[in-house]
Amino acid sequence: MLTEKEKQIIRELQNGIPLVHRPFKILAQKLRTTEEELINKIKSLLDRGYIRRFGATVRHHDLGYPANAMVVWNVPDELAEEKGRIMAGFKEVSHCYQRPRRPGWPYNLFTVVHGRSREECVRAVKKISLATGIKKYRLLFSTIELKKSSMRYFE
Amino acid sequence: MNMKLDPVDNKLINFIQSNFPLVPEPYREIGATLGIREDEVIDRIKHLTENGVLRRLGGIFDSRKLGYAGTLCAMKVPGDRISETAAVINSFPGITHNYIREHSFNMWFTVLAPSQDKLDEIINQIKNRTGINDIMVLPAEKIFKIRVNFDLD
Structure with missing residues (x-):
């Protein structure tokens, strides 16, 4: 099951990640969490199969x-x-x-x-x-x- | 294609489709792997996105795992009603793909919704608002492949 926090992360990740030196830090600030915590949560969502793949989609x-x-x-x-x-x-x-x-x-x-x-x-x-x-x-x-x-x- | 890709673009696209590093400085790490500087990685991704080669950078989710219901639908739409019908169908946020294909069932679209009830409701609304009832609902019974990567030579 997903926690409310994880749903927030998913909502944010579908906006795409910013093209800056520390993108996860920027997202973490929006989500009121730390960069490290966010990265670990994304890895966990990947491991549990909620995120099928993390990266670029092409046309x-x-x-x-x-x-x-x-x-x-x-x-x-x-x-x-x-x-x-x-x-x-x-x-x-x-x-x-x-x-x-x-x-x-x-x-x-x-x-x-x-x-x-x-x-x-x-x-x-x-x-x-x-x-x-x-x-x-x-x-x-x-x-x-x-x-x-x-x-x-x-x- | 409105943009010429060089070999570095190709390598970059292949790499960031599946190996996007989950580290504090991902663009620096991508650059280190491909032998280019961090700001060049960022510039190239920006350029590829602006030119429509890349759609998005982020997570690709498993809709079923997230609890969403989905299906493929095929509809028989009279030739002179394509654009008005597409406008109705595409106005639902859960419609992710819609193509015209060569068949008497000519409009093929996919729908996602937070529950099976919501999914049925969308399909009923589409029938009501278009007045077209010739529609096949074809939910996946088994998934053998969903390829998300596209390898460039």
Whole structure:
């Protein structure tokens, strides 16, 4: 469980850390704690898995990977676990989830595939299909990004 | 891309995505590792952020662990109603991603909320306010991968 103090720290950390010589000291002053205590609390939040990662987030779109496709796969339920793990192993795959099927929607594994071009995405998906033996799939390329933002928690 | 990255930028970006030092003088330590001065580290990060290469410097949180509920949704939106519908959907703070994708279910967005009830409420409000009921709610049943790092060659 999170303490009120830890929620305050999380709230503050989603504003980003300042680009100054002693950034944690500045944040600690705002949070009425010490630099050392704040650093230890952040490490503890990382160890306990509340913070998945501490560092920079990049815009991959601006890093030369403008193409992304959500690839949806129809995988027999009893193979979903095994195939999901194989798909997750591909470096072109950033996300891999199992989700429920819906009427008219037979797909249960979802991967997001990134590439420098559409063709590169298509090639990666063919590799994945070959490696998993799953031939029922669809690529849903994204054509417009309407929103991309970081969630703000406890606000 | 509106900015040319040099090899030092690439090394810096790779390093600070996963190895941001949790020490009193993190930028000095990053500089020591990469062989550049502390003020150059700060200047480069500032520049990369202003040019939109870096989004944020801070914590990336596990929403489930924090007690939040979330789901992916797919909606069938008529072609001439894309922007008004996006405006309604994006106005909810819990919408973190929203993309148009090539499919009859053309609008794909993710929602996060502090509880399952709040999540259901947001989805109902979206249906009511857009008048569009053709929506698939697809919560993750199992997570095999969430990659947060992006390696530059």
